[in-house]
Amino acid sequence: MLAETEIDVDGAAMAGGDQLWFGREIGPRLRTLDARYPGARRKGRYASKRRLAQEAEQAARSVSAHLTDPGQLELFDTPARDWTGLDEAELPALTEQAAAVLDDFTAYIRRRGWKIGQLGASIRTLRILAAYLGIAAPIRETDIRAVAGLSHNHQGARVINYLRRRGLLISDEPVDTYVAKARSIADRLPATFSEPVHVWIDVLVGQGSKPSQPLGAETIQRYTRYVAPVLLDWANDGLGGPREVTREHIEAAIEPLRGSTARGVHVGLRSMFRALRRERLIFRDPARTVELAIARRLPRPLPSDRLTGLLNPITDARGRLIVSLVAVHALFPRAITQLLLEDLDRARGQQRVRRVGRPDHVIYLDDLTMELATAWIAERYRRWPDCANPYLIVSRETAIDDLHRPASSDVIGQPFRTVGLRASELRQDRIFDEARHTADPVHLMRVFGLSDVTAMKYVAAAHPDKRADPIQA
Incomplete structure (x- = not known):
C-alpha cells in the first residue's frame, strides 16, 4: 500500500516533494523516533511548508499602487471608497513607515492596559488601511468607519483615537x-x-x-x-x-x-x-390662535412595594450609582451624563450640578450614594487606569474616546430597564415624598434645584387641602 504522511520521520524535508511510505498505515508507528533519530521534529512538515510559502509570498508582494501622497493637491471632493470587495488574503506589502506605525499602535494598546488578543479587530483594521493607503498622509475617518463596518472582526474606534493622537486623521464633520x-x-x-x-x-x-x-x-x-x-x-x-x-x-x-x-x-x-x-414663506400664521385643552397630571408617588429592594437586581457599581442619584437626589438622567468628576467632593460629601443659563446646584450626598460613588470610582480606575474623560459616568466607549464625550442616554437608562421602572417615575416619587413632609416650596427648590412653578405643583399635589394665597398667586 502506498501512503502519504504528514510526519517527516526520516527528516527528509524534501523541497517541493512529498514523503512516501510503503506499507500499511501503522508502518510509521513501528519505529521509535527518539531512539533512531534523537532530537527529530515530530511536527507535521505541511504546516511548516505552508508557513514558509506564505512568508515567501508576502515578501514577494509589492506596495499598494494607491498610496496617498501628502503633496498631492485635491482638485475636487474625493468620492467615498468602496471597501466591500476587499480581499484580506491579498493585502499589499507595508511600507517601512506603515509597519512602524502598526508596531507603535500595538505598543499603544499595551500601554493603555488592554489585551492584544481582544483587540485583534482594531489591529486588523489599521493593517488594511496602512497597506492600501499608507501612512504618509492622514487617513479619512470615513475610510476607517467603512472598513470597520465590514464585519464584527473589524473595529475602528481605537484606530480613530490613535490616529487622531498621531495627527494622522482627517475627521468627519460632526453630524448630530x-x-x-x-x-x-x-x-x-x-x-x-x-x-x-x-x-x-x-x-x-x-x-x-x-x-x-x-x-x-x-x-x-x-x-x-x-x-x-x-x-x-x-x-x-x-x-x-x-x-x-x-x-x-x-x-x-x-x-x-x-x-x-x-x-x-x-x-x-x-x-x-x-x-x-x-422666514416670510407664509403671510399669516394659522396655528397662532389654535388652543388645546389638556388636563395636567399631578405628581403621584410610586407604591412602596415597587421600591423595595430597588438596587438588588443591579450588579454593577455604575448602575447602582445612577439609580441612587435619581431615586435619592432626584436628578434628571441628562444631568447625570453632564456630572464632572472634578465636581465630586468626597471629603465634604457634595456633588456640584452645573446648569446652563442657571446657577449651579449642589447636592449633599447621603451615606449610601457616597458609598456607591466611591465604589464606582474604584471600578472606573481599575478598568480604565488611563481614562482622561472628565465626566463622572463613563462607558466602555467614552472611557477610551479621546474626544471625551459624555455617556449616552442608553447607558443611563440601562439600570432603570433592569429594575423595571422609569427614571421619571423615581424622580417624581422622591420629590413627592419630600413634599409630603413639608409644605414649603422653597425647601424643595433648595434641595432639588426646582423652579418655583414646579415646586408649587408638587406642594399642591402633596397637600390638596392647602391653597395658594390669591393675593400672591
Missing part, C-alpha cells in the same frame, strides 16, 4: 444624529412640504435668516416626527403647501388625537408656522 433623523423625515415628505420643513429645521438649529437660540436636537427630531404624518395627510388631500393651510385644517388634524400625541402635534405645528412666517 437627531438633526440628521429630522432631515431624513423632511426628505420623505412631498416636495411642497419638504422644503418648508427644511427651512423650519434651519430656524430650530439657529441657522435661519435671523439669529436665534438653537433648540435641543432631540426636541427638533421629536417635533418633526409628530408633524410629518399631518403634513403627509394634507398633501394627500390636495393641499399645495403651508400657504394653503387654514386654522380649520389644524383643528381637524388635532381633534381625533389624545394625550401626548395631541400635545406634540399642536406644539410642533405652532413652532413650524411661526418659523415659516418669520
Whole structure:
C-alpha cells in the first residue's frame, strides 16, 4: 500500500516533494523516533511548508499602487471608497513607515492596559488601511468607519483615537444624529412640504435668516416626527403647501388625537408656522390662535412595594450609582451624563450640578450614594487606569474616546430597564415624598434645584387641602 504522511520521520524535508511510505498505515508507528533519530521534529512538515510559502509570498508582494501622497493637491471632493470587495488574503506589502506605525499602535494598546488578543479587530483594521493607503498622509475617518463596518472582526474606534493622537486623521464633520433623523423625515415628505420643513429645521438649529437660540436636537427630531404624518395627510388631500393651510385644517388634524400625541402635534405645528412666517414663506400664521385643552397630571408617588429592594437586581457599581442619584437626589438622567468628576467632593460629601443659563446646584450626598460613588470610582480606575474623560459616568466607549464625550442616554437608562421602572417615575416619587413632609416650596427648590412653578405643583399635589394665597398667586 502506498501512503502519504504528514510526519517527516526520516527528516527528509524534501523541497517541493512529498514523503512516501510503503506499507500499511501503522508502518510509521513501528519505529521509535527518539531512539533512531534523537532530537527529530515530530511536527507535521505541511504546516511548516505552508508557513514558509506564505512568508515567501508576502515578501514577494509589492506596495499598494494607491498610496496617498501628502503633496498631492485635491482638485475636487474625493468620492467615498468602496471597501466591500476587499480581499484580506491579498493585502499589499507595508511600507517601512506603515509597519512602524502598526508596531507603535500595538505598543499603544499595551500601554493603555488592554489585551492584544481582544483587540485583534482594531489591529486588523489599521493593517488594511496602512497597506492600501499608507501612512504618509492622514487617513479619512470615513475610510476607517467603512472598513470597520465590514464585519464584527473589524473595529475602528481605537484606530480613530490613535490616529487622531498621531495627527494622522482627517475627521468627519460632526453630524448630530437627531438633526440628521429630522432631515431624513423632511426628505420623505412631498416636495411642497419638504422644503418648508427644511427651512423650519434651519430656524430650530439657529441657522435661519435671523439669529436665534438653537433648540435641543432631540426636541427638533421629536417635533418633526409628530408633524410629518399631518403634513403627509394634507398633501394627500390636495393641499399645495403651508400657504394653503387654514386654522380649520389644524383643528381637524388635532381633534381625533389624545394625550401626548395631541400635545406634540399642536406644539410642533405652532413652532413650524411661526418659523415659516418669520422666514416670510407664509403671510399669516394659522396655528397662532389654535388652543388645546389638556388636563395636567399631578405628581403621584410610586407604591412602596415597587421600591423595595430597588438596587438588588443591579450588579454593577455604575448602575447602582445612577439609580441612587435619581431615586435619592432626584436628578434628571441628562444631568447625570453632564456630572464632572472634578465636581465630586468626597471629603465634604457634595456633588456640584452645573446648569446652563442657571446657577449651579449642589447636592449633599447621603451615606449610601457616597458609598456607591466611591465604589464606582474604584471600578472606573481599575478598568480604565488611563481614562482622561472628565465626566463622572463613563462607558466602555467614552472611557477610551479621546474626544471625551459624555455617556449616552442608553447607558443611563440601562439600570432603570433592569429594575423595571422609569427614571421619571423615581424622580417624581422622591420629590413627592419630600413634599409630603413639608409644605414649603422653597425647601424643595433648595434641595432639588426646582423652579418655583414646579415646586408649587408638587406642594399642591402633596397637600390638596392647602391653597395658594390669591393675593400672591
